[in-house]
Amino acid sequence: MDEDIPEDAAIVLFDGVCNLCSGFVQFILPRDPEGKYRFASLQSDVGRALLAEHGLATEELDSIVLIEDGESYVKSAAVIRIATGLGGRYRLLSPFRYVPKAVRDRVYDFVADNRYRWFGKKDRCVRPSEDVESRFLG
Numbered sequence: 001m002d003e004d005i006p007e008d009a010a011i012v013l014f015d016g017v018c019n020l021c022s023g024f025v026q027f028i029l030p031r032d033p034e035g036k037y038r039f040a041s042l043q044s045d046v047g048r049a050l051l052a053e054h055g056l057a058t059e060e061l062d063s064i065v066l067i068e069d070g071e072s073y074v075k076s077a078a079v080i081r082i083a084t085g086l087g088g089r090y091r092l093l094s095p096f097r098y099v100p101k102a103v104r105d106r107v108y109d110f111v112a113d114n115r116y117r118w119f120g121k122k123d124r125c126v127r128p129s130e131d132v133e134s135r136f137l138g
Contacts, residue, residue, distance in 0.1 A: 009038045011137065012082065013050060013065035016041025020111075020119040021064065024079075029132055031086045039136050046138030062112045075112075076104035 012028065014021040025039055040046040042065070051058045054072040056065065066078040073081050076096070083093040096104065111118075 010068035011038045017122045020115045044138035075108045
């Protein structure tokens, strides 16, 4: 996809205009000092290309997506995998992977359906600060 993306990078795709989603990225950044995670908005060319490459709908921009080790994870599976990857106390979310996906994703979808109302929406994607800009694709 991109020569600048390390082979072992895990890529988090997020809704770049959603305050909750952008907040999740801001939550990850300081808890990932090794820079395991790279980021791209779902609306970006890189984001759309990665969605298409993994057979995911490019018009449905309501999910966190994790691309890792050639696999894609969406919704609750992505959030649980990211939390587990952060280590420490965030690994405590790991057992939730045993909760049926339909149940987990129903909760995820409820939050996703209400995220703009509860957390607001930006007019456009915000630019990352210089100290973490290299971790953002596209």
